[in-house]
Amino acid sequence: MENPCSRGRRSFVLSTAAALASVLPHGLSFASEAAYPSRPVTIVVPFAPGGGTDIVARMLAVELSKRWGSPVVVENKAGAGGQIGNAFAARAAPDGHTLLLGITTLIQAPGLYKNLPYEPFRDFTPLAQLATSVSFLALPASSPINTVKDFVASVRARPGKVSYGSNGNAGTAHLHGALFNASQKLDMVHVPYSGSAPLLTALIGQQVECAFVDIASLRPHVLSGKLKVIAVTGPKRSPSFPQVPTLEELGVPGFEPVGWFSLFGPAHLPEAVFQKVSTTALQAMRTPEAEKRLEELGLTPSQLSTQAFADSMKTDFPKWQKMIREGNVNVE
Structure with missing residues (x-):
């Protein structure tokens, strides 16, 4: 017959284990929390090398x-307007060792593709908004055109003969x-x-x-x-080129939303990993040195909390x- 004291000790151990499991999301142990990262971390960039992302x-x-004393590497997985890299990160094991440097295309894509291989609000965990960005309407320096008004007139005079480029379909x-x-x-290609x-x-x-x-x-x-550059998107002029008017100023509405560069993990990240990555990323990119570097790039360092960023995605x-x-954008 089992000793009553043994039964009591076993009951205490089991109840303690159950209590710990209830407060550690997804069964994460203290050991695994302390061990993260336990191997190199990959940040997936869903575009080609050399761009802002x-x-x-x-x-x-x-x-x-x-900060972690562990390798963190960048892997470029370009293609399909960011879908290839985004989908790869969404399918990764939710342990924090594969992350995504995502941009605004993540929440644009559902309106563009019928069979998107991920759902942005279901398959990703927002970790940190790092910076925001505006875009400029750019022309070759040799172009004789210097204003949006003159550009529009020039394009209208050549229907179907002017092309505009992009960094990928649906971006x-x-x-x-x-x-x-x-x-x-207009009739640009x-x-x-x-x-x-x-x-x-x-x-x-x-x-x-x-x-x-x-x-x-x-x-x-x-x-x-x-x-x-002859015009800028966003609600106000950019400090990088303050002489350049916004499209809204020029009577061209609809270009007010700004872009962002943000860090994501797959869905269902353990809470401890979520907190560690989010906190470290925000701390790393909000040092005076990092903010100066972002500003030199023409970006605006983000001051949003992780929750505020997640809310802004929905807005x-x-x-x-x-x-x-x-814009009648149809890519399929």
């Missing part, structure tokens, strides 16, 4: 690696170009590229006549005199869907 991801990877650059095309009753770097090469080489380009990718080429979602409808 890639730059921000590599900044973050360096800072996280310093923000495509949406902005399509909305501008539709709202100004869309030419997608596999990322911001090849887009900029084409724009500088005058293979396309214009493009909406994020400031992080565009800024060095404007400063070097290879490109010029911005219908705004981007409206832009898709009004």
